[in-house]
Amino acid sequence: MKFTDQLKAAAKxxxxxxxxHPFVQGIVKGDLPLDNFKYYILQDIYYLKHYGKVHxxxxxxxxxxxxxALLAQKAQKTAQAELTVHNEHAEILNITKExxxxxxxxxxxxxxxxxxxxxxxxxxxxxxxxAMLPCYWLYADIGKKNEGATPEPVIYRNWxxxxxxxxxxxxxxxxxxxxxxxxxxxxxxxxxxVKEQFIIAKEYELHFWEMSYTKETWxxxxxxxxx
Numbered sequence: 677m678k679f680t681d682q683l684k685a686a687a688k689x690x691x692x693x694x695x696x697h698p699f700v701q702g703i704v705k706g707d708l709p710l711d712n713f714k715y716y717i718l719q720d721i722y723y724l725k726h727y728g729k730v731h732x733x734x735x736x737x738x739x740x741x742x743x744x745a746l747l748a749q750k751a752q753k754t755a756q757a758e759l760t761v762h763n764e765h766a767e768i769l770n771i772t773k774e775x776x777x778x779x780x781x782x783x784x785x786x787x788x789x790x791x792x793x794x795x796x797x798x799x800x801x802x803x804x805x806x807a808m809l810p811c812y813w814l815y816a817d818i819g820k821k822n823e824g825a826t827p828e829p830v831i832y833r834n835w836x837x838x839x840x841x842x843x844x845x846x847x848x849x850x851x852x853x854x855x856x857x858x859x860x861x862x863x864x865x866x867x868x869x870v871k872e873q874f875i876i877a878k879e880y881e882l883h884f885w886e887m888s889y890t891k892e893t894w895x896x897x898x899x900x901x902x903x
Contacts, residue, residue: 679859680852683806683871684813687878694814694882695821699889703835706827713831714769716888718776719785721759721766723884726789727811728755733796734804743854750847765831783894784887788880795873802858806870809851810878815839816848 677685684691694700699716702708731751738744765771781789795807819839827833838844859867886892 679856679867680809683809683874686871687810687875690878690882691814691817694878694885695818697882697885697889699885700818702889703832704822704825704827706829706832708832710769710829712888712891713765714771715891717765717769718771718779719782719884719888721776722779722781723785723789724755724759726792727808728752730789730792730796730804730808731755733793734801734808737796737801737804746850746854750850753847764834768829768831780894782887782892784880784883784892788877788884791876791880795877799869799873802855802862802870803873805851805855805858806874807877809855809874810881812848812851814878814881816845819844 699708699712703713728751731747735744735747735751738747792807796804816839819836819841822836823840825833825836827836855870859870862870
């Protein structure tokens with residue numbers, strides 16, 4: 677069994693919860709309120725900006741220059757493609773310049789991106805790739821599983837189509853192959869540390885759906901009644 681297969685098996689329960697989360701199923705069925713999707717898009721634009729930077733940091737960690745170039749290219753292509761789709765969504769959802777200027781990341785979005793930076797700063801390239809991989813792999817699985825879905829509105833179909841696309845599936849497989857190569861000469865203790873980065877990131881992926889479904893906010897922004 678490949679190392680990445682072991683990682684996915686270890687995250688099986690969380691993976692299934694993500695695939696079947698009400699937010700994801702709401703997109704697939706077309707009954708997710710657009711306001712929730714607008715909230716998600718704003719949070720994901722924030723996430724992607726940092727995700728691109730983490731790719732760049734990972735590229736600088738690679739000793740092999742071809743790998744450096746590949747990771748840098750993936751940072752550009754992934755961010756460019758996803759942000760293009762998100763910009764289209766922003767127009768349809770009437771996300772204004774004011775919305776963007778006043779945007780504040782939710783606790784989960786802030787914590788997830790912080791985890792990515794921690795993985796890159798406290799570990800090696802394998803740690804960085806392991807922390808980045810769940811985002812690729814889970815979205816690829818969601819796209820592949822639901823590629824035949826035809827929900828309304830059309831932006832939900834476009835969202836699914838994006839992650840079911842051949843280029844995104846291939847990009848995901850490249851990241852999987854990179855991580856398997858990076859851990860080839862590692863001992864079990866080193867691999868366990870890499871696994872931890874993957875598992876934590878996968879948990880944040882699940883929390884990201886929940887965050888978007890509940891439109892999570894900071895506790896200080898909530899009104900609590902005194903009792």
